[in-house]
Amino acid sequence: MTMSKHCNYLQVLKRNSVDPTPLREAVLRSIAEQTRPLAATEIMAAVQIRTSINKVTLYRILDLFVDKGLVKRLSAGDRAFRYGMGETHHHQDHAHFVCTRCGVMECLEPELFHMDVKKLHIKGKRIINHVDVRFEGICENCRE
């Protein structure tokens, strides 16, 4: 799930046709170096450690990343979206888990749960592009 600390984020940005800027690199790095999707405020805090960034800029960068498929916007069942890395060859699609006690969202191993969207054209004349699977419960930490 985590990208290497030595990954060249500027390259990743270029490959995804995003003009590389210091702030964009910092935002991408903050998301990529995590094992779980983060809320915008958490990303904000992570970026602020090194660089100063305005929240509007952050949201605009997040929108851009989501648009380019670089990042995925996930709903955690509360009011704040979480942002995690998008799918790539070495980053498979996977389900997520949200702790209803502490609110933390965790990525689940892709093997634990997989669904083939292609096979779901069935029923009605809807076009299905994506499935979002969210497990809810109590995380390891909160079980005490």
Add this chain to the structure above:
Amino acid sequence: MTMSKHCNYLQVLKRNSVDPTPLREAVLRSIAEQTRPLAATEIMAAVQIRTSINKVTLYRILDLFVDKGLVKRLSAGDRAFRYGMGETHHHQDHAHFVCTRCGVMECLEPELFHMDVKKLHIKGKRIINHVDVRFEGICENCRE
């Protein structure tokens, strides 16, 4: 999915240990008489047709219903929750579909997709209480 128009909502409230009041009945009816989960503003509008209701009261009634399991709070991938009827013997758990063009949320036939949460204790020491499956795509209306 829909409850009968002639269903006695006051009885339903009592069975779920909720003090029956005119507003609570109106809110429950507005949710129950739909084929899809509604946003709070939609429920508001539906109730307003017959009775006047304050939004704080509505949210408090929704919280109460969700608490009692009478109603389920669903995230549609946008910022507004949707509220649909909770599980009963004649209202099975089911997945939902959200149109990314018009934002409408639809209930999917329970047969289309079913998952047994009991079988998912696997992996890690998490306790899993619930699975939320949301399909995204283009609805029949928006395909034109």
Add this chain to the structure above:
DNA sequence: TTCTGAGTTGCAACTCAGTTGCATATATAT
């Protein structure tokens, strides 16, 4: 009957996450 207290509703003001408009800064092209 009147009084009391729990439960219900309404109103104003607030929070929180995100957005809009517009001005400034930075980069790229001519």
Add this chain to the structure above:
DNA sequence: ATATATATGCAACTGAGTTGCAACTCAGAA
């Protein structure tokens, strides 16, 4: 150097839901 496009910042705004508190309702006690 000048023009154009893109990126960032700041203030004010929005939409969905929440909080605090006062007013109302209604069952049971005195």
